[in-house]
Amino acid sequence: MKASFEADYESVELWKLLITGDRSAFKTLYDQYVQVLYNYGRRYTKDDALIEDAIHDVFCHLWKSHKALSVPVSVRFYLYACVRRVLHKKLRQVEIMLNNRLSAENHFESGGQATIEEQLVLQEEQLQIKSKLRVLWRQLSDNQRKAMYLKFVRKKTAAEISEEMGLGREAVYKMIQRAVKEMRGGVLSFFTFWL
Structure with a gap:
């Protein structure tokens, strides 16, 4: 429990540095959380590229908007929420695309009258x-x-x-x-x- 609290405290301090534009803090946060976030993303999809893409998008957004960030209570849970939101958005896009293709193909296949x-x-x-x-x-x-x-x-x-x-x-x-x-x-x- 103590180690978890210390890790959260360290992450919050790094986050504060990120807000000031500290690239080293940003890199450290990325290195600290990339594997954790990848494992978390596997709960939602087995598409490795999609998970990696979502994590990349989250960190790109963090860097681009670092001046507007506030300090979260838990960096880990904040990043989980961000990755989950991006993954859901990407999965919806893929699902819509595939559903439209499949419905068109099923229309032709089911009737046999294409x-x-x-x-x-x-x-x-x-x-x-x-x-x-x-x-x-x-x-x-x-x-x-x-x-x-x-x-x-x-x-x-x-x-x-x-x-x-x-x-x-x-x-x-x-x-x-x-x-x-x-x-x-x-x-x-x-x-x-x-x-």
């Missing part, structure tokens, strides 16, 4: 999605593409990617998070266009 025109429209949409993904992929840097390939195709850990690419583990995390965010943003904007 016209040739409807089939052509679906095929065209699939081609456009693949084309959009290729464009988004090409927009990533060489290092981002390599890191994404190693993480999602070769299923390597951040430590293994870090070693193979000769980069720090934190740099690998940030690179993958940025790449996923760019891809996800491009895909979501593409689907928003079609909704």
